[in-house]
Amino acid sequence: MPEQSPLDLAEGHPFGPQNLPYGVFTTAEDSTPRIGVRHGDHVLDAGAAAAALSSDHAELLAAPTLNPLMAAGRTVWQAVRAELRAWLTEPAHRAAVEPLLRPLDDVTMRLPFEVADYVDFYASEHHASNVGRIFRPDSPDPLTPNWKHLPIGYHGRSGTIVVSGTPVVRPSGQRKTPADPVPVFGPSVRLDIEAEVAFVVGTPSPTGTPVARGDFREHVFGVCLLNDWSARDLQAWEYVPLGPFLGKSFATSVSAWVTPLDALEAARTAPPARTHELLPYLDDSADEPDGLDLRIEVRINGEAVSNPPFSAMYWTAAQQLAHMTVNGASLRTGDLYASGTVSGPEPDQLGCLLELTQGKGPFLADGDEVVLTAWAPGPDGTRIGLGEVAGRITPAV
Known part of the structure; x- marks a missing residue:
């Protein structure tokens, strides 16, 4: 019997002609x-x-x-x-x-493209609320006062973005628990994952010219999965008042495959209902829906631990792009911006170990392998597969 041609795919294959990453x-x-x-x-x-x-x-x-x-x-x-x-x-x-x-x-x-700048957002209300309850248990509102008014983000380190399959060396740095009289230095003991979706900028924009939310598809080339590895103990000690630094900058893993934005037209969906009136540059109430129905799975050492739904993200990628440039900041080809941890409302929809364990752990051990996969609805009932992101933890040097 002749060998099947690689051009002849099973019907509905998630990496068929409807996808082509x-x-x-x-x-x-x-x-x-x-x-x-x-x-x-x-x-x-x-x-x-x-x-x-x-x-x-x-x-x-x-x-x-x-x-x-x-x-x-x-x-x-x-x-x-x-x-x-x-x-x-x-x-x-x-x-x-x-x-x-x-x-x-x-x-x-x-790594499929040369990364220019890297921005990471904090766009899941469920994630932000869960983290707020863990870190600020006595606060009447787990969200910060600005959260419903703008997509919160920070600038990360583009030079440590690595392709799927690259080993992740456990980072070292300063950490201090409430019981410690002074900080100590050593390998992170609370190493975590963050299951995210990233957007890759193609068309640049000039400095001083904001990119309107409606021009999102003119500038964003495609989508890929991203794991924003996080050293929670380093992060907790350093992040006040300027935010994430060494707890995030040691490695960020991205998929080897970039799915064209046009492949995800059937996955467009309305974002969650807005609870606060938005400023005009972010207001999407009268537009076509810019949310995406992406179904993510997180596996650690082969065991499925979570299924975060990207459709639950409060802030859309179009709003993030508009906010990122509203001050006149330019876009460069190869800019990468990520959604922040994707979490849903259910206990099995949480995108990081901090949430899954209520901050108690266990966190990642040396030798653990984390794999993120995802799919989206495609045309005519098909599925669009997103390339996986895998990484294994190796001991600190």
């Missing part, structure tokens, strides 16, 4: 990074396919990162996506494309 890969015989597109359990050498089929976009797809394609803008993104779908589905292209598909097990995935 982008990544960058190398092979054992060639260490040159190249752009790939996932199709089932294979990766298409997009640059080689574009050259073989005389695409007008061959130069963009021959780049070693996604940045040139991302900078080209939405019209080009849509044209390239249409070409890729045709190459992978139309019989006329089968002979040229089939030899350019490599099994995922035969390639090494790289």
